[in-house]
Amino acid sequence: MVFWVPILSWGAALLFALLTALKAPAPRPAALWAERLAAGICLFPVGLMGLWAALGHIAFPVQSAQSIGWATSPFQFEVGVANLGIGLAGVIGAFYRSWGFRAAVAVVSAGFLGGAAVGHLVQIAKTGNLASGNAGPILYTDMLTPLALLVLLALTWTSGRRDPT
Template sequence: MVFWVPIIAWIAALVCAGLAVARAPSPRGVRLAADRLLRYINLFPVGLIGLWAALGHIAFPEESARAIGWAASPFQFEVGVANLGIGLAGIIAAIWPNWGFRAAIAVMTTGFLGGAAIGHLVQIAETGNLAAGNAGPILYTDVLTPLSLLLLLALTFRSAPARG
């Protein structure tokens, strides 16, 4: 059932962003909502899920591989430390609202998760791998998270501090 964890992270991000917008002083607009949602996506689906995935691939490689429908591999350690870096950077991006830093995290996350989504789709097409960790909620969040980050960055671009 751990494959539901990414969905729970998305629900937490939406709830926290909604509460943050509701508590903000008026006027509340699209940019405020986009900024808060960007903050909580960085915290939960990028940050905490990155740390969760790192833990799984580093500490529990056999179980992680089995959930994806793969055999365990030494490359899981490398995937785990990549997830660790993304997770830590996502948490920093949630705490430190610097547009440029958030943009860099979005690019890194888009490359990693977008590539993972393509890998999942290739595995489905070539091998019929419908394991929950390959074709379940993780596939959807591997697409949803990067697209959301890029859209929210575009919506918050004008509110970013002036560049030098």
């Protein structure tokens, strides 16, 4: 299941963006599409995946550690509560159309997920850890998610102070 969650979350984000943008009246400027995709990324790859990761690390630490290829550690609780905070911020950021709030979510995601991606790459290089929770789709979405949010926020910089609908 670990393998599919990042892929499904990105699919859901793209579908969410498409459906919510198509609900807006025409014309639909590029800023609207970028804003809706940012909302979808906040909701699914950041928000719901963050909550899913929190549940895994807090309630199922043994299974979570195994999926990453690690031994169980007391630090998983701390990773879990960090994921909880990021996940909650992502869900709020999906529905609260503040450019600044989404920028904060993007920066925190870049720090946490970007750092996790570096950690995954180090584990692959040093130990050959190719477990699905370390070298699978989670590695790519740990890089893609914050990068996509930062790019979308840059694209909506000038329109970010008003509602694009």
